[in-house]
Amino acid sequence: MRKKYVILSLIIGLSLLLAGCTEVDQPITAESEGIWNTIFVYPLSWSITKIAEIFNNSYGLSIIIVTIFIRLLLMPLNVKQIKSSRAMQEIQPKLAELREKYSSKDQNTQMKLQQETMQLMKEHNVNPLAGCLPIFVQMPILIAMYHAIVRTEEIRNYSFLWFQLGSPDFILPLLTAFFTFLQQKIMMSINPSANMNPQIAMQMKMMLYMMPIMIGVMAFFFPAALALYWVTGNIFMVVQTLLINKPMMSNMNSGGVKK
Incomplete structure (x- = not known):
């Protein structure tokens, strides 16, 4: 468990270090230099901008589409995470x-x-680190998404639904906290055997409440576009988790799971 937190801290630290090497107030363009800009930030900014052009410059809708695409790319890691969590509970x-x-x-x-x-x-x-893989990958993407939003003028100044993408909102953070809580709650409900281990049960219960509060509070201070990215990703994860675990639970109930 300690190893997981150490590796997670290193990944977050590395992401922040890379992000800190660039100025947030500098516009992101194809000429922007640096690994962080060329590999992470500019591809996101370019993708959001190009997709928005297809949908009458709807940058909000473009962020939703890009988020779904990113989640689809991460789906193998998420499936591995869910299966690893299930296997861990079984032993x-x-x-x-x-x-x-x-x-x-x-x-x-x-x-x-x-x-x-x-x-x-x-x-x-069972790989105890498998459950952290999606988090390891998502942290750089989340920070890069923030940079892409605030450093792309078209995205930053666009209004979508009731909010402006580049400014904080008051409703989206609540939705962010709610769907984060819902995702955590579903993960706990499909792993009832976690209660066999008091330590794991306590950790999961703490994460159930602390994670939504932490993310919701942060969302109040960040651009609404970042909260839109998080809400869309969480809704996708809720649906994905339910779809993945339904056949898994059916197989287990019918004795179909074999070691």
């Missing part, structure tokens, strides 16, 4: 047995516990 009884077997806190016993835990995960093809 919780065996993990609990190992913790009970090696309950002593001395160093040798804890090393033995760690070795057998890793062996158990290997036997069941």
Whole structure:
């Protein structure tokens, strides 16, 4: 668990470092230099602009389309995350047995516990880092989306529905928090066996409430276009999670899942 947070912190730090190497107030163009601009920011800005031209310069609709396209590209990672989460929950009884077997806190016993835990995960093809893969990939994209919005004048000054894309909104952050909560709630509901492990249950419950609050508060201070990107992505994830887990649950109930 600590390794996951360390790697996540490194990815976020690297993304912020790359983003910090460019000036937010500098317009993004094809001539913009730097890895961050050429690989992340400009392709997003160009895609949003070109798609908007197809739909009568509707940059809001373009952001929704680009978001869905990004989510489709990330779908294999998200499927892997969901399956890994399911597999991790299925081996919780065996993990609990190992913790009970090696309950002593001395160093040798804890090393033995760690070795057998890793062996158990290997036997069941469980990768504890798989659940973090989508987050690792999404962080640079999220920051790049922010840069693409504030550094592209056409996007920044465009009004969509009731809000201006380049200015903060008051309704979208609430929707952002709600759909983040809904996504987390669905993930918990499809993994009821998480309650077998008090530590995991406590972590998931904390994330259920803390993540929506944190993201919702941040959305109040960022351009509405970024909140639109997040809301669209969360709605997509809710639908995707339900579609993926319905056949998985049916297979499990019919005994179709085999190790």
